[in-house]
Amino acid sequence: xxxxxxxxxxxxxxxxxxxxxxxxxxxxxxxxxxxxxxxxxxxxxxxxxxxxxxxxxxxxxxxxxxxxxxxxxxxxxxxxxxxxxxxxxxxxxxxxxxxxxxxxxxxxxxxxxxxxxxxxxxxxxxxxxxxxxxxxxxxxxxxxxxxxxxxxxxxxxxxxxxxxxxxxxxxxxxxxxxxxxxxxxxxxxxxxxxx
Numbered sequence: 075x076x077x078x079x080x081x082x083x084x085x086x087x088x089x090x091x092x093x094x095x096x097x098x099x100x101x102x103x104x105x106x107x108x109x110x111x112x113x114x115x116x117x118x119x120x121x122x123x124x125x126x127x128x129x130x131x132x133x134x135x136x137x138x139x140x141x142x143x144x145x146x147x148x149x150x151x152x153x154x155x156x157x158x159x160x161x162x163x164x165x166x167x168x169x170x171x172x173x174x175x176x177x178x179x180x181x182x183x184x185x186x187x188x189x190x191x192x193x194x195x196x197x198x199x200x201x202x203x204x205x206x207x208x209x210x211x212x213x214x215x216x217x218x219x220x221x222x223x224x225x226x227x228x229x230x231x232x233x234x235x236x237x238x239x240x241x242x243x244x245x246x247x248x249x250x251x252x253x254x255x256x257x258x259x260x261x262x263x264x265x266x267x268x269x
Contacts, residue, residue, distance in 0.1 A: 094125045096133075098233060100264025110157070111145035119262060123174065131174040133187075137260070139166040147201075158202050165196040168239065170217040184222045191217035191239050215240040223266065235262045 098121040105114045116139075123133030143162040148155060172189030193215070197208040221235035241258035244251050 095269040096123045096125075096131070096266050097121070097269070098123075098264050098266040100262050109145075110148065111143060114140075114142045116140045117260075119264065121264075121266075129176045129179065131176070133172055133174060135168075135170045135172065137168045137170075139168075140164075141166075161198070161200040163198045167194040167196075168192070170239075172217060181225050182222055183225070184220070186218075186220045188216065188218040190214045193239065193241070212240075212242065221262075229268050231266045231268070233262070233264050233266050235264075236260070237262070 098119075100119045101117060103114075103116040105112065107113075117137065119135065119137040121133055121135040123131040125131050141164045144160065146157045147160050148157055150156075168191055170189055170191035172187045174185050174187040177184045177186065191214065193212045195208070195210040195212075197206075197210075199206050217237065217239045219235060219237035221233060223234075224232045226232060237260040238257050239260070240255050242253050243256050244253050246252070
């Protein structure tokens with residue numbers, strides 16, 4: 075760990091002329107309706123990175139994803155059909171620290187990155203006469219991806235990024251809940267400002 079700190083310090087000192095702080099923001103929102111249900115989703119993401127060499131950046135990203143489902147559920151039995159209201163909300167918070175390597179500096183610059191992410195899940199489900207809330211934190215997991223930046227002018231650039239972060243899906247096998255690790259993906263189009 076001390077060796078990594080020493081190398082980082084040397085890189086910062088030796089390339090202070092290359093050091094730059096970049097701030098990136100992106101967001102998206104959607105609403106869809108199907109049958110008796112409405113689904114809303116929104117994603118907000120903010121990133122701060124520091125250039126430690128002409129081709130290396132270290133950064134912190136905070137991403138928040140909201141998913142809200144509401145409407146009516148239908149239950150059919152021999153005695154008839156019953157409709158009941160429901161709400162199913164999920165808030166996923168991801169914080170990551172990444173090292174980015176710029177493969178080719180130019181007007182269009184491809185890059186790759188990798189690091190560590192922590193994910194927190196907050197859920198809230200409501201049915202008539204029933205309400206449940208849950209909170210789950212996954213241990214730190216690898217976070218990696220690729221993308222490219224298009225330089226718009228000296229300060230602004232457009233970034234397209236594809237991120238892969240392990241997540242968990244649960245399935246039922248013989249009446250038992252079984253967790254399985256899967257790769258969650260996130261594609262982002264955002265703008266970055268270089269100070």
